[in-house]
Amino acid sequence: MTPAARFASAIEILDAWLGGSSLDGAYRHWSRNARYAGSSDRAAIRDLVFDAVRRRRSYSGLGGTDTGRGLMIGALRAAGVSVSDVFNGRGHAPAPLSQPELAIDRELTRAEWLDVPDWLLPRFEEALGDRAETVMRTLRDRAPIHLRVNTLNIDREDVIERLSEVSISAEPHPTVETAITVTEGARRLPQSEVIEEGLAELQDASSQAVIARLAGPSDSRILDYCAGAGGKSLALCDLFDAEVHAHDIDPDRMSDLPARAQRAGVDIGYRTTAELKDEAPYDLVLCDAPCSGSGTWRRDPEGKWMLTPDRLAGICGIQSEILEDVGANVRLGGRLAYVTCSVFKEENEDRAAAFLAAHERWSLIDEHRIDPSETGDGFYLAVFQRGPRTT
Numbered sequence: 001m002t003p004a005a006r007f008a009s010a011i012e013i014l015d016a017w018l019g020g021s022s023l024d025g026a027y028r029h030w031s032r033n034a035r036y037a038g039s040s041d042r043a044a045i046r047d048l049v050f051d052a053v054r055r056r057r058s059y060s061g062l063g064g065t066d067t068g069r070g071l072m073i074g075a076l077r078a079a080g081v082s083v084s085d086v087f088n089g090r091g092h093a094p095a096p097l098s099q100p101e102l103a104i105d106r107e108l109t110r111a112e113w114l115d116v117p118d119w120l121l122p123r124f125e126e127a128l129g130d131r132a133e134t135v136m137r138t139l140r141d142r143a144p145i146h147l148r149v150n151t152l153n154i155d156r157e158d159v160i161e162r163l164s165e166v167s168i169s170a171e172p173h174p175t176v177e178t179a180i181t182v183t184e185g186a187r188r189l190p191q192s193e194v195i196e197e198g199l200a201e202l203q204d205a206s207s208q209a210v211i212a213r214l215a216g217p218s219d220s221r222i223l224d225y226c227a228g229a230g231g232k233s234l235a236l237c238d239l240f241d242a243e244v245h246a247h248d249i250d251p252d253r254m255s256d257l258p259a260r261a262q263r264a265g266v267d268i269g270y271r272t273t274a275e276l277k278d279e280a281p282y283d284l285v286l287c288d289a290p291c292s293g294s295g296t297w298r299r300d301p302e303g304k305w306m307l308t309p310d311r312l313a314g315i316c317g318i319q320s321e322i323l324e325d326v327g328a329n330v331r332l333g334g335r336l337a338y339v340t341c342s343v344f345k346e347e348n349e350d351r352a353a354a355f356l357a358a359h360e361r362w363s364l365i366d367e368h369r370i371d372p373s374e375t376g377d378g379f380y381l382a383v384f385q386r387g388p389r390t391t
């Protein structure tokens, strides 16, 4: 495909997304019908589309309309590339610019330049203060790709060596001991088989950092209360010499976990909500709560545009309910680790404060934020200890 034809395909996918399809659904639909597209075309088109969704406001502002065409015109203008070289109507290229499109020239607002909805700008600022702008800019870019080394089975350097055999460049993460940053060739990961062999898992470095921060006291029984796909359950098995149980209100979400645990050579116990009554109490309960996902919007860029004030309030309500229920599973003196991958204060510090205000026998013993950055996603961690408050 010519570069211009790739832009035409990106426009088609973006229009399907703007028309109500999910982003992945819109891409897959196009992909199924695009037999002419080779693997490098597909990768380039996917990049154009995801980049445009991350930068939807600035691109639509520069391009004049919130349409696939407007977004792609904006993308070219933002990159300082001549739009008429690409939009020239030749072959499969998009049609040339109209007079109104040529005339677009207006000042963008701060929220448009930072690619966030207006109502979220003050939320970022309230939560992050003078770091807010850096974080919003970070969320306009592609996320780094990390692996977690299963240190029970292999050393980090050996995984990097295995990756290099299939021309994947990777390096040790600068701060997280179990993490590897894939710097080139991530699309060849399936060829390396390090994942199939249980030597490594795809997992963001900040996710790994959260689990590493919990390691320390000798916990012999751990519950991953919101286990989902189970990435954190597996990391717990790697870092703790403990019996690990996984639970999720929707057990189907854990359906791939037994195979992944087997590959990694670890044992995880799967528990339903009803079974927890007999299993509790645990030394440590991890509560990786459902959240807006704002710390991971580089990977899931449509989330940024789908969140509404009502949805955010609903998510905070669910977080409070889960915190209300989960504490009963922690032994006296044990720890409850509340985690979100959101940057917003109402999902994080406000939830922790509300929990403490309502539960006088719990103390906050650690609180930690990781901002989204080039080294990983955004996370919040609050660790509560059950027992008489000491302060």
Ligand SMILES: C[S@@+](CC[C@H](N)C(=O)[O-])C[C@H]1O[C@@H](n2cnc3c(N)ncnc32)[C@H](O)[C@@H]1O
Residues within 6 Å of the ligand: 225, 226, 227, 228, 229, 230, 231, 232, 233, 247, 248, 249, 250, 253, 288, 289, 290, 291, 322
């Ligand atoms: C952020 S995801 C967990 C991600 C997972 N820990 C991981 O590392 O891949 C949140 C999970 O909480 C689950 N959940 C929602 N409400 C819940 C509840 N009341 N009790 C337990 N799990 C719940 C959801 O089904 C979802 O899988």
